[in-house]
Amino acid sequence: MKRSSRLSIALHALVHLHAQPGKSLTSANLATCLMTNAVVVRRVLGELREAGIVEASKGPNGGWSLMRPATDITLRDVYVAMGERLLRTESDPGDATCAIVRSVDRVMTEFLDDAEALLAARLARVRLSDIAANAMHAGFPRLD
Amino acid sequence: MKRSSRLSIALHALVHLHAQPGKSLTSANLATCLMTNAVVVRRVLGELREAGIVEASKGPNGGWSLMRPATDITLRDVYVAMGERLLRTESDPGDATCAIVRSVDRVMTEFLDDAEALLAARLARVRLSDIAANAMHAGFPRLD
DNA sequence: CAATATGTAACATTAAAAGTTACATGAAAC
C-alpha cells in the first residue's frame, strides 16, 4: 500500500468517531474506512488513549470513542500525543573533526527546533471540530 | 550510516564552498567532510547546478563553486532547487467510497499546502551568508 | 595522451513505516 502517515490515520479515525457520537467504533470498522489494518489503528489510537483523547472498551459492543468534545481537541494535541515529527529534514552531524560541519549542524538544529515550534503553534489553532465542520465545505481556517 | 537528509547535505556543502572562496572543491573533498559518498554529493549539487546556484567544472583542478555571492542565496532557494518536501506528513486517500475520508483528505491537503508555504516563507528569510556568519556564534536569526 | 573530475546508470544496503499473524486478556450478554 502507499506511504501514508500516522497523523493522517489518527485524524481520519477521530473524525469518524466524532461523526458517530454515542456509538463506539471497532478497530476493524475504522480499518476498513481508512484502508489499513486493524492493528495499525490500535497502535495509533493506543497513543491517543494514553493522552486521554480517546478511550477503548473491550467485549461485545466495545470499541473506540472520544473522551472529550471535538471542540476541545486540537491538531496539536494529536500531534504531541503521537510523538510525531512533522519535519522530514534532519541535521547530519557529519565528520566531528570538521569545525564547519559542527557549526552548520548546530545552526540547522536551531532552525528545525524553531520550525517545529512554529508548526505546533499553528496546529494548536485547528480543532477537530473545525475539521469536521469544514469537511463539508471547500473552506478551511486560514493559518495566517 | 544514519538517516540524514538531502537538504542538510546541500547546506553543509554550500557553507564549505562559501568558506573557501576562489577554490573549487571536488565531490570527494566534500564527501569526506560530510561523511557521505562522492556520488551522493554529486547528486545533490547537481540539482543546485540546474538551479544556477553552483557550477561544476571537470578535469584537473575542477570541482564545485558558488555562482552567486552567499548573500544572494536563501535557504528557500536551496529548498526549491531540490524539490525537497519539508513536511513528513502525507495525506492518505483511504477508501474512496467513504465520504468522510475524502473530506478529511481534502482538509489535510489544504493544511499541508498552507504549512509548506509558511515554512518556505520562513526559509526565504535566511541567507547562506547568515548561516556562515552565525556559525561561529551561538545566535541564529530568529524566525518570528 | 595521461590524469582528473563530473555525470549517470545500475545495483545493494539501510531504516522507518506499515502490514500481518498469533494469541493473551478483559468485558458484556446469555
Next chain:
DNA sequence: GTTTCATGTAACTTTTAATGTTACATATTG
C-alpha cells in the same frame, strides 16, 4: 460460568524511500 467479541501487544514480514556503492562514459586541463 461460558461464549463471544474486542482490545493489547509481541514478533515477524513486507514495502518504500533514501542512501551508499560500483562502474564506466565523458569532458577538460596540461
